[in-house]
Amino acid sequence: MDSSVIFNVVTTGIAVVAVVTSVVLGARQARIAQHANHISVMVDLLQEFRSVDFHEQHDYLCTRLGAEHDPEGGVRGLPAEAKAAFYNVVYYYQSFANLAVFELLDETLMVTVLRTRIVSVWQAVRPFVERERELRGETGGGSYMSIFEELARLAAALPPGHVLDALAQTRRRAARSRLLR
Known part of the structure; x- marks a missing residue:
C-alpha cells in the first residue's frame, strides 16, 4: 500500500472518531442541561409545597371536602373556603402536569416525588370535577x-417502591462509576 493511502485512511479514521465523539458529548451535554432545567423548575414549584397554608388546604381536600360538601354543585357550587383550597391545591398539581405535557419537566421525576399526594388529591376532588364537567356540558x-x-x-400506575428502586439504581451507577476511575 502507498503511504499516501495509509495517511488518508488514518486521517479519515481520526476525523470519524472526532465527529462521533463530538456528537456523543453534545448529546450528553444536552441531556445534562435538560436535567438542570427540570431541577430548577422542581425547586421553584416545591417552594409552595413548604407552605403551612398549602398543607392545611391539602389536608382539607383529602379529609373533609367530600364529608362536608355534596359534589352535586360541582366545583362552582363549593363555598369560598373549599373553593380556595380546591384552586390552590389542584391547580398547583395541574401546573406540574402542564409542564410535563410540554416536556419542561420530567414527569417521572415529578410523579416520583409527589405520587401519594397527587393520587389522594385526585381521589378527593374527582366527584367534584366530574360533576363540574357535566355542568359545563363537557x-x-x-x-x-x-x-x-x-x-x-400516571402517579397511581407508578409502583409504590419506585423511589427506592430509583435510589438503588442511582447507587449502583455511582458505584460502577467509582470502580471505572
Missing part, C-alpha cells in the same frame, strides 16, 4: 382538569 370525559386526571393516573 361530554366524553371532558377537558376540565383532564391533565391533572392523567397525572393522577
Whole structure:
C-alpha cells in the first residue's frame, strides 16, 4: 500500500472518531442541561409545597371536602373556603402536569416525588370535577382538569417502591462509576 493511502485512511479514521465523539458529548451535554432545567423548575414549584397554608388546604381536600360538601354543585357550587383550597391545591398539581405535557419537566421525576399526594388529591376532588364537567356540558370525559386526571393516573400506575428502586439504581451507577476511575 502507498503511504499516501495509509495517511488518508488514518486521517479519515481520526476525523470519524472526532465527529462521533463530538456528537456523543453534545448529546450528553444536552441531556445534562435538560436535567438542570427540570431541577430548577422542581425547586421553584416545591417552594409552595413548604407552605403551612398549602398543607392545611391539602389536608382539607383529602379529609373533609367530600364529608362536608355534596359534589352535586360541582366545583362552582363549593363555598369560598373549599373553593380556595380546591384552586390552590389542584391547580398547583395541574401546573406540574402542564409542564410535563410540554416536556419542561420530567414527569417521572415529578410523579416520583409527589405520587401519594397527587393520587389522594385526585381521589378527593374527582366527584367534584366530574360533576363540574357535566355542568359545563363537557361530554366524553371532558377537558376540565383532564391533565391533572392523567397525572393522577400516571402517579397511581407508578409502583409504590419506585423511589427506592430509583435510589438503588442511582447507587449502583455511582458505584460502577467509582470502580471505572
